[in-house]
Amino acid sequence: MTQTFDSRPRFDTVLIANRGEIAARIQKACRQLGLKTVVVYSEADRQAPYGKTADSALCIGPSSAAKSYLNKDALLLAARLTGAGAIHPGYGFLSENAAFADAVEKAGLAFIGPSASSIETMGDKISAKRAMIAAGVPCVPGPDTALADDPAVIERVAEEIGYPVIIKAAGGGGGRGMRLVPEAGQLQEAVALTREEARQAFGSPSLYMEKFLQHPRHIEIQVLCDTHGNAVWLGHRDCSMQRRHQKVVEEAPAPGIAPEVIGPVGQACVEACRQIGYRGVGTFEFLYEDGAFYFIEMNTRLQVEHPVTEMTSGIDIVQAQIKVAQGDLLELAQADVKCAGHAFECRINAEDPDTFLPSAGIITSLAFPEGTGIRVDTHIHAGYKVPPYYDSLIAKLIVHAPTRAEAMARMREALAATRVDGISTNIPFLRALFEDSAFARGETDIHYLEQWLKQRRAS
Amino acid sequence: MSGIDFSDPATIAFLTDALTAAGVSGLEISRPGGQLRIVIATGNEARIDVSATSQPAPAAQPLMTVKAPMAGHFCPGSPLRSPAAGRLPRTVSAADILGFLRVGPVLLPLCAGRAGILTKQLAEPDALVGFGDPLFEIEPQS
Numbered sequence A: 001m002t003q004t005f006d007s008r009p010r011f012d013t014v015l016i017a018n019r020g021e022i023a024a025r026i027q028k029a030c031r032q033l034g035l036k037t038v039v040v041y042s043e044a045d046r047q048a049p050y051g052k053t054a055d056s057a058l059c060i061g062p063s064s065a066a067k068s069y070l071n072k073d074a075l076l077l078a079a080r081l082t083g084a085g086a087i088h089p090g091y092g093f094l095s096e097n098a099a100f101a102d103a104v105e106k107a108g109l110a111f112i113g114p115s116a117s118s119i120e121t122m123g124d125k126i127s128a129k130r131a132m133i134a135a136g137v138p139c140v141p142g143p144d145t146a147l148a149d150d151p152a153v154i155e156r157v158a159e160e161i162g163y164p165v166i167i168k169a170a171g172g173g174g175g176r177g178m179r180l181v182p183e184a185g186q187l188q189e190a191v192a193l194t195r196e197e198a199r200q201a202f203g204s205p206s207l208y209m210e211k212f213l214q215h216p217r218h219i220e221i222q223v224l225c226d227t228h229g230n231a232v233w234l235g236h237r238d239c240s241m242q243r244r245h246q247k248v249v250e251e252a253p254a255p256g257i258a259p260e261v262i263g264p265v266g267q268a269c270v271e272a273c274r275q276i277g278y279r280g281v282g283t284f285e286f287l288y289e290d291g292a293f294y295f296i297e298m299n300t301r302l303q304v305e306h307p308v309t310e311m312t313s314g315i316d317i318v319q320a321q322i323k324v325a326q327g328d329l330l331e332l333a334q335a336d337v338k339c340a341g342h343a344f345e346c347r348i349n350a351e352d353p354d355t356f357l358p359s360a361g362i363i364t365s366l367a368f369p370e371g372t373g374i375r376v377d378t379h380i381h382a383g384y385k386v387p388p389y390y391d392s393l394i395a396k397l398i399v400h401a402p403t404r405a406e407a408m409a410r411m412r413e414a415l416a417a418t419r420v421d422g423i424s425t426n427i428p429f430l431r432a433l434f435e436d437s438a439f440a441r442g443e444t445d446i447h448y449l450e451q452w453l454k455q456r457r458a459s
Numbered sequence B: 001m002s003g004i005d006f007s008d009p010a011t012i013a014f015l016t017d018a019l020t021a022a023g024v025s026g027l028e029i030s031r032p033g034g035q036l037r038i039v040i041a042t043g044n045e046a047r048i049d050v051s052a053t054s055q056p057a058p059a060a061q062p063l064m065t066v067k068a069p070m071a072g073h074f075c076p077g078s079p080l081r082s083p084a085a086g087r088l089p090r091t092v093s094a095a096d097i098l099g100f101l102r103v104g105p106v107l108l109p110l111c112a113g114r115a116g117i118l119t120k121q122l123a124e125p126d127a128l129v130g131f132g133d134p135l136f137e138i139e140p141q142s
Helices: A020-032 A072-082 A098-106 A116-123 A125-134 A151-161 A184-202 A259-276 A306-313 A317-325 A404-416 A427-433 A437-441 A448-458 B009-022
Strands: A013-016 A036-042 A056-061 A086-088 A165-173 A176-181 A207-211 A217-225 A231-243 A246-252 A280-289 A292-299 A342-349 A365-367 A374-378 A393-401 A419-421 B026-031 B034-040 B046-051 B064-067 B072-076 B090-092 B097-103 B106-111 B116-121 B134-139
Touching (some): A020 A036, A020 A317, A072 A098, A086 A317, A098 A116, A125 A165, A125 A207, A151 A184, A165 A184, A184 A207, A259 A280, A306 A393, A342 A404, A404 A427, A427 A448, B097 B134
Parallel strands (some): A036 A056
Antiparallel strands (some): A165 A176, A217 A280, A246 A342, A280 A292, A374 A393, B026 B034, B034 B046
16 A cells, blocks of 8 residues: 555644543543643533643633533634644534534644544535445435425335335434434424424534334444554444433444454445545444444544443554544554453443433542453542533443453442442442343343333333 | 523523423522523513612622633733832722733733722733633722
């Protein structure tokens, strides 16, 4: 392969444009690479511990995320004032904002993530689907074009796909801006409602239609690409355990999927990355039903659940991401990627375990498990005040063991040893879930957790 | 929750949307500094009333801290003023400029915001300060 070295800026200081556990995680990776860190924070996060261990820390705005972590100008100003050479966006907030990625690079800084054009392409679900079909990645049946306005054309498309179908906003994602249509009689009303929602929520009325899968699992493939045309996939994850489209527990590898089935899909993802000139880390999300994969979207950023892949592959994904942003060549080829054992991640949220309402307040004391095959990614400590303004994720409990059954047993022990006092958390709910026999068998679909909760409430 | 500014239009809009989405007909928040009342009409249009309370002000006014309105380098005093004029403590009026924030070539004035006795400077000259960092302390005049 011809190596064309680009002129990506090398940097010695990284501004972390995020908060919470991921800010602490990125800081750790930077330190291990010998890089200095700048932590920016809102007023609500003034006492965050990772601010005290950073080389520089700067308050950029009030507690409201719109005025701090989502304030592009404040972040760029902070980078300029502190001499940062790169910005790591973490996940959420501005991590998939093409305009921000563009502004960062125009300011002469490195954006630790893909190019603005890649973010833009994959952020529009229709253009993403088109790019995936071109690269040979399997997609959900349905056209790779926006839905027409003509009701007759819409009806014809639905008939060709076959009911049930799902109407989705082209600019949506994460479970927002979609509507199930079980039969023809409900089609036109569903299209009109979703179009209006899409216009209001995402600024574009563009919609598309796909076959609705009845009992799919959520499977994802982690990719890592450099700026020299090299790309690898680091194995797969199962994130089917979801509540209201939000992942609760993730695992790697996805159970019950043979390597010869998923291997070609992983290779197709790598090929798609090469075709669109993707750089950095990314995740291809698929629905998996009856032995077939259907691409749903690509997340052009680091995922919350990246640790389960780190545990099975032995690769530090955050460090690798930063090295790519420095312009480094990937240090490994596909043949070097060897996934071993099984890993689970539990998202520990500050929320009521029954109602799932957020629970802000002061953590009076806490205990986390330690030992072989146990990892805790968190920023909290005794005395930490959980602010009410942001996502309720306060820690990630990750375990790794040789087999899935052993990993489940380890997670049960780890959850039993985890204690967070002073606020409500979902730990009791997670403990109960890890006692469930169907979950223990594996291969549950994306609707399983909602049904399990419903039965639990009824009993 | 005392940090929330209920006179901020963005906060009011957020609360209005949340009430409308939840089907709640109204909300009233009273604090020592004022009152916010949002009433969702049947047509889903909100009537908003933000008012300062007519309660008498507390007898003893607290210390006031002048905070940085954004990130920048702190420049106390003025380049045009003699060093003697910057001595502490000193009496200041609400409109007095106590210093500047330097952001690149721009100098952003830092106003006292209230009359009183300027007693303390809380940041070092040329220090990098962030939003909300305390810069000066003003005591009320007795």
